[in-house]
Amino acid sequence: MILRRVRAAGWGVSATALGLLALLLWSVVYPNVAVIVGSFERGLADWKEFASSPADLDALRGTVIVAIGSVVAALLVGVPLAFLLTRTEFRGRRVLSGVATLPAALPPLVGVLAFLFLYGESGVVTRVVQRMLGMREPPWTLSGLTAVIFVHAYTMYVYVFLFVSAGLERYDTTLDEAATGLGASRALLLRRITLPLLTPSLAGAMLLVFMSALGSFSAPYVFGGGARVLSTQILVSKLNGALGLAYVETTVLAVTAVLALLLLRWLEGRRRYVMAGKGRITRSGLRSPVARALLPAFAAATVMLLVLPHAMVVLVSFARDGAWTTQLLPPEYTLDNYRQLAMDRELWRPITNSVWMSVLATAANAVVCFAIAYVVVLSQAPGRRMLALLAALPWAIPATAIALGLAATFDRNAPLQLRFLFVGTFWILPLAYFIRNIPIVTSAIEGSLRQMDPTLEDAARGLGASRWLALRRVVLPAARPGLVAGTMLAGVAAVGEFVASVVLYTHSNRPISVEILAQVRSLSFGTAAAYSVLLILLVLLITVGARWLEGRATQTEPTVNAA
Amino acid sequence: MNRFVRRRLGHAASLCTISLSVAMACGTSDGRTVLTVYSPHGKELLQHYELGFEASHPAVDVQWVDMGSQEVLDRLRAEKANPQADLWFGAPAEIFGRAATEGLLEPYTPTWADKVPADARDARAAWFGTYMTPEVIAYNTNAVTQAEAPKDWDDVLDPKWKGKVLIRDPIASGSMRAIFGAILARSVARTGSTAEGWEWLRRLDGNTKEYVLNPALLYQKLGREEGTITLYNMPDIATLEQRTKTPVGYVIPASGTPLLVDAIAIVKGAKHPDVARQYYEYVSSPAALRDAAVKFLRIPARTDIPIDSLPEVVKRASTDVKPMPGDQKLMRDSLDAWMKYWDANIRNSRRGK
Numbered sequence: 032m033i034l035r036r037v038r039a040a041g042w043g044v045s046a047t048a049l050g051l052l053a054l055l056l057w058s059v060v061y062p063n064v065a066v067i068v069g070s071f072e073r074g075l076a077d078w079k080e081f082a083s084s085p086a087d088l089d090a091l092r093g094t095v096i097v098a099i100g101s102v103v104a105a106l107l108v109g110v111p112l113a114f115l116l117t118r119t120e121f122r123g124r125r126v127l128s129g130v131a132t133l134p135a136a137l138p139p140l141v142g143v144l145a146f147l148f149l150y151g152e153s154g155v156v157t158r159v160v161q162r163m164l165g166m167r168e169p170p171w172t173l174s175g176l177t178a179v180i181f182v183h184a185y186t187m188y189v190y191v192f193l194f195v196s197a198g199l200e201r202y203d204t205t206l207d208e209a210a211t212g213l214g215a216s217r218a219l220l221l222r223r224i225t226l227p228l229l230t231p232s233l234a235g236a237m238l239l240v241f242m243s244a245l246g247s248f249s250a251p252y253v254f255g256g257g258a259r260v261l262s263t264q265i266l267v268s269k270l271n272g273a274l275g276l277a278y279v280e281t282t283v284l285a286v287t288a289v290l291a292l293l294l295l296r297w298l299e300g301r302r303r304y305v306m307a308g309k310g311r312i313t314r315s316g317l318r319s320p321v322a323r324a325l326l327p328a329f330a331a332a333t334v335m336l337l338v339l340p341h342a343m344v345v346l347v348s349f350a351r352d353g354a355w356t357t358q359l360l361p362p363e364y365t366l367d368n369y370r371q372l373a374m375d376r377e378l379w380r381p382i383t384n385s386v387w388m389s390v391l392a393t394a395a396n397a398v399v400c401f402a403i404a405y406v407v408v409l410s411q412a413p414g415r416r417m418l419a420l421l422a423a424l425p426w427a428i429p430a431t432a433i434a435l436g437l438a439a440t441f442d443r444n445a446p447l448q449l450r451f452l453f454v455g456t457f458w459i460l461p462l463a464y465f466i467r468n469i470p471i472v473t474s475a476i477e478g479s480l481r482q483m484d485p486t487l488e489d490a491a492r493g494l495g496a497s498r499w500l501a502l503r504r505v506v507l508p509a510a511r512p513g514l515v516a517g518t519m520l521a522g523v524a525a526v527g528e529f530v531a532s533v534v535l536y537t538h539s540n541r542p543i544s545v546e547i548l549a550q551v552r553s554l555s556f557g558t559a560a561a562y563s564v565l566l567i568l569l570v571l572l573i574t575v576g577a578r579w580l581e582g583r584a585t586q587t588e589p590t591v592n593a594a
Numbered sequence: 595m596n597r598f599v600r601r602r603l604g605h606a607a608s609l610c611t612i613s614l615s616v617a618m619a620c621g622t623s624d625g626r627t628v629l630t631v632y633s634p635h636g637k638e639l640l641q642h643y644e645l646g647f648e649a650s651h652p653a654v655d656v657q658w659v660d661m662g663s664q665e666v667l668d669r670l671r672a673e674k675a676n677p678q679a680d681l682w683f684g685a686p687a688e689i690f691g692r693a694a695t696e697g698l699l700e701p702y703t704p705t706w707a708d709k710v711p712a713d714a715r716d717a718r719a720a721w722f723g724t725y726m727t728p729e730v731i732a733y734n735t736n737a738v739t740q741a742e743a744p745k746d747w748d749d750v751l752d753p754k755w756k757g758k759v760l761i762r763d764p765i766a767s768g769s770m771r772a773i774f775g776a777i778l779a780r781s782v783a784r785t786g787s788t789a790e791g792w793e794w795l796r797r798l799d800g801n802t803k804e805y806v807l808n809p810a811l812l813y814q815k816l817g818r819e820e821g822t823i824t825l826y827n828m829p830d831i832a833t834l835e836q837r838t839k840t841p842v843g844y845v846i847p848a849s850g851t852p853l854l855v856d857a858i859a860i861v862k863g864a865k866h867p868d869v870a871r872q873y874y875e876y877v878s879s880p881a882a883l884r885d886a887a888v889k890f891l892r893i894p895a896r897t898d899i900p901i902d903s904l905p906e907v908v909k910r911a912s913t914d915v916k917p918m919p920g921d922q923k924l925m926r927d928s929l930d931a932w933m934k935y936w937d938a939n940i941r942n943s944r945r946g947k
Binding site: 084085086087089151152153172174252253259267269270271272273352353354357438442443444452454455456537538539541549551552553554555556 | 630636637638657659660661664665667668671672673674675676677678692736765766804807808809810811813814815817818819820838839840930933934937938939941942
């Protein structure tokens, strides 16, 4: 009898697995296939044009340079900072670690605009340096691939920092002491112990930076004609009416990304070292008095650099539009930008739109991704490996490619081809946000579920609990930390999303990011900055809200964690 | 659905519910007919007409989306199966022409159809001209004196402007496409081939400091002297000069300049064609055109507006501007291919070298 029950329930899970598989095939794979098919619509003509066009080859080269350059830059900033903050004790350490992840809270387009105001040719920092050195010409220009990599170093080092810090948290420093005691030099220690142990963290972080840089759109978009990369070249081709060429460019970009994903996964799997036991960290002070004296100053400077873009956005939101020309800082300040936002009924629309759409998308993510994670981690259902792969796929496919795929697939009603008219409707953006956030929510929940002892569910079932009861009282509580963290990240990403939005928005669902661009277009930098400030506040609200929820959950209900 | 979500999300659901009710409370749906207008004409002009039209048509809510001319075309193409816009207000006639051949426009003959010159109207009434837009050379008046400023297109190629010319990214911009197209059409008219025109554009690329994403950033960079001269359309530059503190002036090129017909059309499959026609007539009425001339320095395409009722700047433009010679049809047919060639082969070929 027991046997029959388990088998019957197994059918339920299998059906769920198949349903999820079908959903991902339809929403993730199908649009991209449509793009690939579209690239062959004129036979090989568009591919030949791509291969012979200097602009496209230039863009391809630019894309690869940006991706590799960003990885190097992010490592150069993130690794030392992670070591500094986890291994040493110095004045200002707490403040620095408090703001170290701040760049992640800066929505993509906002960050780029802030950089323009700070480090652009007529930016504040540029002019300060220019005046201090008494130069006639600005010391640098913020354009081209270097500018893009510079922005990426700021926004993406956070991944490296977080991954390496987490790796170092698990690291047992007594190993270092043992090695030193046995006579190993510092270089040998680094090469034979520290780096191998950090390989998984480093590889994960590098992969994340590489992917993000490959598909990055906002920075090359705003820094304009100077930098040519594939993600913006796609839009140029589309705008020029060469849709087939745009499909070829999208295919090339997506394939490059997926290849990179596979390559790095392989590299990651080749060497694996496991830490036995829990991490133990001893924070040491610095021996050299020079370093001890310099470190707080260095920390203060780094904190400044990290906070500056946020501060700049706030400053511009109080500046009077048009008055700021050749002065160092805006000469006139006003509350007008906020007053206008409060008065104009139309100005609230983008904010409610963004909130609404990210709530819808994130709710769908929570339900679907929980189901995916459950099937992948806790069941033996057929196709679960495939499911895990498909759930990770949107992560590798750049957002421009996702957007173009959706635009190509859902622009008409053809139920027999499983095509539905979403383009030009409200639903296209929540769908895009949902797809983009599948990987992050799924992997967060998976992480939590993997920490649960799988026998717990069986135990509950054995004691007579129904599948639903076991799910609700055992699996869900175990998944909660990942669920909250994952939906929080998804909510933050959705509310500030720009790349897919700018391709797919319609007037009725225009989100905040698109409105910021529209305000910039109409010369209202102040209003654009005021919107940006509201967006940053929204992101903060989501983060704080999620922390509060998580805190309450752990207080009221003790979680069932056996392992 | 709520119970379902609540069960799954536990406390997270309460956060969602709160946000949802906020979203609902703030949404504006007041029952008026929504007329959606796609236009590159800019916030001020669009807001002005929005208020005026809504005052006389209280049951209509005008919603406009401000974007580049070429972006409007791209959007109409993407939304062909489910048109979101009712009206397309503004873009060079050349772009309207392509939209008409792709079947994106709904023909409409306005009441004043016979009051515009023949080249400012479509033979099949798909679009009609509202404004005539000359292209000019603009400069930062703090950095460049009127005497120093380039007087004609060829002056812009002078080596003394190397690294000083700002160019709005030409792919999305109707104005820049018109200027580039005119240079190439002039080359064809003079020599029978585009070779001379490409060389001209290559030399311009060599003098170019930067291709700028949108007009706002262009104005800002010009105002802050990141570059000191640019090529753009007269009404936008003149409006900038009059309305903001940006130190900018302009020169009408002596040898002639592309005189763009800026048009208007009803979108095929528009959800509110009647209201769209009313708005069409409203913005092209003599009173509205005079308004546009006085407040936004647009030159009316209609010939029945007495020139004396127009402001000085507009009068000057209508007398000083010499249309640039060139085959309009050739330009219309070749512009897409030309721009693609430019993007692939000319952009950045000499810039910064």
